[in-house]
Amino acid sequence: MPPTIAFTSSEGMNIIESIVKKRVTKFPNGLCELQKICIPKILNQEDVFAINVTGGGKSALFAIPILIHLEINQNLTLYPIFTIHIWEKLVGIVVTPTKGLANDIVAKLMSNFEILAFAYTHDNVSAAWHTSIDLVKEITSCKYQLICMDPEHLQEQEWYLIANLSNFRQNIIFACTEEGHVIDEWGLGFHLLF
Numbered sequence: 001m002p003p004t005i006a007f008t009s010s011e012g013m014n015i016i017e018s019i020v021k022k023r024v025t026k027f028p029n030g031l032c033e034l035q036k037i038c039i040p041k042i043l044n045q046e047d048v049f050a051i052n053v054t055g056g057g058k059s060a061l062f063a064i065p066i067l068i069h070l071e072i073n074q075n076l077t078l079y080p081i082f083t084i085h086i087w088e089k090l091v092g093i094v095v096t097p098t099k100g101l102a103n104d105i106v107a108k109l110m111s112n113f114e115i116l117a118f119a120y121t122h123d124n125v126s127a128a129w130h131t132s133i134d135l136v137k138e139i140t141s142c143k144y145q146l147i148c149m150d151p152e153h154l155q156e157q158e159w160y161l162i163a164n165l166s167n168f169r170q171n172i173i174f175a176c177t178e179e180g181h182v183i184d185e186w187g188l189g190f191h192l193l194f
Contacts, residue, residue: 004083007043007068015079016040019071020064026112031064032057039064042174045084058178059105062092063113065173066145089142091168093175095151101178102148109146120149136161140168148178 005011016039017030031039035057038048042065052058072079072086096102102119109115118124118139128135139147139162153159162168 002081004081006083007040008046011080012043012082013040016043016064016068019068023067023071024064024113027060031060034058035060035064039068043068043084045173048176059108059112062094062105062146062174062176063109063115066090066092066115067113069173070145087171087173090145090171090173091139091142092146092173094146094148095154095175095177096148097150097178102150105148105178106146115145116143117146117148118144120147120153125153140165142168142171 007013007016013036020027020030034050034052038050038061041048042061048061050058050061069087069090072082073088076086094102094105096105102121103124106117106119109117120135120139125135136158138144
């Protein structure tokens, strides 16, 4: 069996950079320093704690790992074997404190990175229900490559069902929270579950 490489190795990081140049035209200069540090670790399924200013490129920490998996999976013969599994159907989960932020993240990922994402907010869940869309089926089949949601929805029966289906659970490549600073800014009583 050929040797495997880690995304945190120099070869792995070069592959990330080449895929970003190929697939993300909005990044003509490649990744910024924070992204170069965090993305290989996220891809290696390591824990990451990232802090950056608004507009500092944190949304790429959600988008680029998804794009890397998609690119490698679509072109397996062009890339080496990695130490982690490369998913064909994959999903990232972002827990956000507000529905507005969830909708913004989804819109940005869809327009800037062409990532199929869903903001699991009350309004969007209600709209799906009214049009007879089976969100549990869509989510567990990994139709969406990224799901943004608030912590309250994670406690609902639907999410208990979703999280317990192995097809969904085994395809999660990362889960994270966004905008954790709002707890300090808005007080400990804001979104207790967050």
